[in-house]
Amino acid sequence: MTFRPKHLPYQEALSLVAERQKIENGRANPLALAIIEGALTIEVCGEDGKWAKPERLPSVWFPNPLIGNYQAPGQGQVAHTSVRVATADVDRLWPSAPAPAPGAAAPQNDKFKDARGSKADPRWESILIEAARFMYAKQEAGSQTDLIAHIRQWLNDPGESISDTAMKDHLRPLWQEFKKIDGN
Known part of the structure; x- marks a missing residue:
């Protein structure tokens, strides 16, 4: 005490x-x-x-x-x-916040979780910036597969740390917006 x-x-x-x-x-x-x-x-x-x-x-x-x-x-x-x-x-x-019970899990902040509940990768902001830079430099959206391949090469990631599904989920909104601009 x-x-x-x-x-x-x-x-x-x-x-x-x-x-x-x-x-x-x-x-x-x-x-x-x-x-x-x-x-x-x-x-x-x-x-x-x-x-x-x-x-x-x-x-x-x-x-x-x-x-x-x-x-x-x-x-x-x-x-x-x-x-x-x-x-x-x-x-x-003005009571203080109650102390967590011994062995209790720390409160989770949903702001830093992705849709499936796993902890968000801190690299996503940089990944999205690189994806936008790549599509802008090509002047076209291209295919989502090409975009993911470029990001993997840029990250030097053979697919072990970020799954294709997670990559598609995060890149899809940006890719779709470029597709609208590209007209394809």
Whole structure:
């Protein structure tokens, strides 16, 4: 079991919520709204160095990186380094993704699968570019068999790593478009 602190510094809580919610730079982070609505317990470090719940909600101040080092919070503002958030509240409002069970298969991303479910070959983009270059250079689509033979020669592949069926499946849409242009 890993150590989880009772409280997170404000900046770390912001980063954690952004990561869990997949928030990109420039988008509003819901942490501040949760604080305003009272859904999160915050503590502020006083001048005596002790952490306590504030009587009223403070305005959290961040330094402007464009101004330089000589900055300080204004009246009624609290530096973000003096604010912390209850870890339990962050976990309750923005739970982390559950850890996979031991021995469980990793989730699959269908984006990288071909029609038959096997992992896509990373060479397909280059293969399609070479196929288009070949047909363009010939100024005709030719036969699909000639195209596959050229790609095999270009790949230096005698047919062991990519089957003819897979090759036809991937090249057919491009070949058909060239056939339409070619008029054959």
